[in-house]
Amino acid sequence: MNINITSAKSYFNEMIEEVIKGKEYFIFQHGKPIARITPANEDTLSRDEIVERLFSYQTLS
Numbered sequence: 001m002n003i004n005i006t007s008a009k010s011y012f013n014e015m016i017e018e019v020i021k022g023k024e025y026f027i028f029q030h031g032k033p034i035a036r037i038t039p040a041n042e043d044t045l046s047r048d049e050i051v052e053r054l055f056s057y058q059t060l061s
Contacts, residue, residue: 005029 001023008015008027015025019039027035045053 002026002028005034 003011003015003025005027008025015037019025019037022039024039025037026033027037
């Protein structure tokens with residue numbers, strides 16, 4: 001859902017409740033997208049996990 005920044009400020013708590021349910025918001029300022037609020041992905045890897053995986057791949061020489 002698209003929402004302008006002023007409305008996002010006014011309805012932030014309600015937006016978060018909807019995000020918890022899986023909804024996604026794009027926040028606009030002066031007609032341009034500036035942010036996206038989405039549910040957190042529990043499968044997201046930490047920086048250390050990403051680096052560890054990258055170095056675990058074999059390279060061709």
